[in-house]
Amino acid sequence: MTPIPLPSDPGRDPDSEPEEAAGVAADQNRGGVVQARDLSLTFQTADGPVFALSGVDLEIDQGEFVSFIGPSGCGKTTLLRVIADLEQPTGGTLSVNGVPPHEARLSRDYGYVFQAPALYPWRNIERNVTLPLEIMGISAAERREKAREYLDLVNLGGFEKKFPWQLSGGMQQRASIARALCFDPALLLMDEPFGALDEIVRDHLNEQLLRLWAKTQKTVVFVTHSIPEAVFLSTKIVVMSPRPGRIIDVIPTDFPRDRTLDTRETPAFLEVAHRVREGLRAGHSYDD
Amino acid sequence: MSLAVNPWMAAGAVFALTALFFPLGAGEIPLNWLDFPGLAILVLGFAAACAWLARGWVAGLPLGLLLVGAVALGGAVALYLLYETGVGGEARLGFWLFIFALWATAWRGLDAIAGFRSLNKSAQRGVDLLVPLIFGCWLVFLWEVVTVGFGVPQVLLPSPSMIAVRLAGSLDILAADFYQTFVKAVISGYLIGCGSGFAVSILVDRVPFLKRGLLPLGNFVSALPIVGIAPIMVMWFGFDWQSKAAVVVIMTFFPMLVNTVSGLNAAGALERDLMQSYGARYWQTLLMLRLPAAMPFIFNALKINSTLALIGAIVAEFFGTPIVGMGFRISTEVGRMNVDMVWAEIVMAALAGSAFYGAMALCERAVTFWHPSYRQRR
Incomplete structure (x- = not known):
């Protein structure tokens, strides 16, 4: 993709960190x-x-x-x-x-919920929900706790050990919402x-x-x-x-x-x- | 249940009955069924039972087991005639009609067993295993009867019993050959070939120009004929198992490379976006998404390679080897007309290859349990 010439965009330029820092403060004020x-x-x-x-x-x-x-x-x-x-x-x-x-x-x-649940079929629901936490390097005990908390939040308590393909479409999408929320974005x-x-x-x-x-x-x-x-x-x-x-x-x-x-x-x-x-x-x- | 006459059962009855009117063997005084009154009565009973069962009084699994039992008894009669009465080598129409009767009955019996459906999983599983087992036994029986009955020279095709005797009598040689060819050459070559194919595919995936440069080269190498490669490997790596392992490496490397490369691209766009949205690193995406998604492809290569490796090692031994090994034994024993030994080696190679393939298939089922082709079995 070739960018067409447009007004300068400091936000996307990795070389302009100081400018960006100033921008952060201003934005947070607003x-x-x-x-x-x-x-x-x-x-x-x-x-x-x-x-x-x-x-x-x-x-x-x-x-x-x-x-x-x-x-x-x-x-x-x-x-x-x-x-x-x-x-x-x-x-x-x-x-x-x-x-x-x-x-x-x-x-x-941010947590992103896609059009499809995009749950990984080789992971059970609990491990799907805690995928972002695993990437962030959170300990296993805390991951399990978060999974329970957020699965309860989307009314999927008790389905931790099920695999995605054993759940209905609506349940899968709820699991994907729990996954987007579990790291508290x-x-x-x-x-x-x-x-x-x-x-x-x-x-x-x-x-x-x-x-x-x-x-x-x-x-x-x-x-x-x-x-x-x-x-x-x-x-x-x-x-x-x-x-x-x-x-x-x-x-x-x-x-x-x-x-x-x-x-x-x-x-x-x-x-x-x-x-x-x-x-x-x-x-x-x-x-x- | 319809009471229409089953054609296979009717054929069984007719064949068995007709057989009684024809001579069993050749010779100056041809043997007849009437020379063995006990057996003749047995065959008559067999024909009567077939005729009775042809009406469909008994059906399903009981019928199947009944018929298979009857065929087993009939088979024993046929083998007795072949080996104990001099029918062997000069069997005539009376004998063959009886074999046809057994054939028709076995067909109907297997048909009945294969149609068995049960909600009890272990029962269903047992019966599902029974069908190929009975079918295999029948084929071996037919092989035995035809080779012995027609007196086929053992150089052309030895009977299964001869092969079995030879197999049992040379277990020490076979074990040494198996160790040399399978344990040393096949296993090591397979591990190195698949391992390096996998490692290179990760590299190819990471470095774009390698995909363009290396994949065509790999394709080229995989197209080299094994009979051309093997002597060169023997020159490079010596007569012992190392040169055979090298041939196996060359044969297994490319299927693994190609399959893993395409497997690594199997993960969907959404799933990748998800990883990106978490700011996952390259190796995190690799381990948590792309490799699991590639597993069906990788196991495909492992299964293909399990049979390729054995072929490669055996053929490579034709081109120079110490005086041990499955390929060596096959090439020398065929020269000495010991075809039963060749067949014994073939049986062992087939058993080893099937076991290897089966082990890979079991691993696949355990690892890719989530794949749609295995899901319903959980």
Whole structure:
């Protein structure tokens, strides 16, 4: 991939450590967990450049639950992967927990939940959940303790010795959430975690996730293409649009946090959902 | 249950009955079944039992075991006729029709046993083992009967009993050959070949230019014919087992290299991203993700190599060796027309090769228990 010329990006330059240190202090004062300025990412392909992200400005504060919603190809997953340092932006600045994404990744500032559970079939559930702890060099006794704690948190107590392929899809995804949480990262990045599950399981897991979020006080960034899911879960909804991938609206959902599935029938909920749908419709080019 | 007549059982009855009307052996006064009234009555009883069972009164495992028992009895009669009455070497239609009757009955019996289904796992397992065992015994019996019955010269094909006698009579020679070829050459060559193939594949994976430079070279080496390589290895490493081990190393290195290299790329993108998101180091990703994911590939190579190694060592001994070794014995005994000794060596090589392969397959099952092809058995 050839980076296209863009304004200088001190955040991604490993040679500019002093500048970065100053940036850390400034960012921490403002309390933003994720801060993006004019972020862009262009993939060079044989068919010409693909503008996956273009001019993205975004601020996510401590304790927020932010959803990225948009049609496929709008760059919502790419944006999450850029935050996780799994993709490199080609322009703009980005800080995660006050440091560049690369440093945030190496200091294990975030837990990432993928579209699929990505549990390793040769490890039992307990050893899957404690995989990050093993990488971090935590002692076996403490790992076992953490596994029990976080498996209980996602209602999987007693399944420690089972193998992933002996569990249902919903249980597997819950185990992968426990794995993302067990090393207590400040930030939880979730990429359509319930996309492959059926609606009933999904509703159930949405409720559980809300409770989990209230209990752990984590900052959550959540990618979805379901409007009800986004409105139900989020404190803030980021509506995105494709070609080029960009943010077209940021919608606060300020109804109370103690939501139940019935919340989805209230006028306030429907109003926000309507606004999201309008936003998506406005941003969507119907030429395809 | 349908009471239709089973064709195999009917054939068994008809063959057994017809056999009684034809001579057993050749000679000036041909032997007939009537010369052995006891046996004739036995065969008559056999035919009657087949006819009765053909209606399907008994089915499933009991029928199968009953028939196999009957075939075993009939087989004993056939062997008695061959060895004790002079039928051997000049068997005639009456004898062969009886063998056909046994064949049809054995077929139906195995069919019945193979159809056995039980929820009891150990019972099912036992019966599943029984089927190939009975089938193998039947083939050996047929081999014995045909070679002895037609009087096939032992240079062309010795009978199993001759091979067994030779095998039992030369255990010390066979043990020495086994030690020389299998324990010294095969095992050491296998360990070095697979080990170095594995080590180089890690290196190739780590250093990109090696993948482009070394893999084609490895491919080239693996395409070298073993009969060309073996004499050169004998020149380099001497007559003893070291040169045979070298041939085995060359044969086993490349399958291991190629399989491990592709195995190391078997882990999915998501699983790799996961490791990256934890800031895992190269060797952590290698040990915790990529090597476990490569295990099915690595065991594939280990299994392929287990048989390749034995072939390589035996063939290499044709090109110069001290006066011991399986390949040496085969090449010299065939020159001395001692074909039964050659077969004894072949039997030993087959047993050793199967055991080696089986051991690898068992290890594979234990290590890659998580793989979809083994999961349901847990």
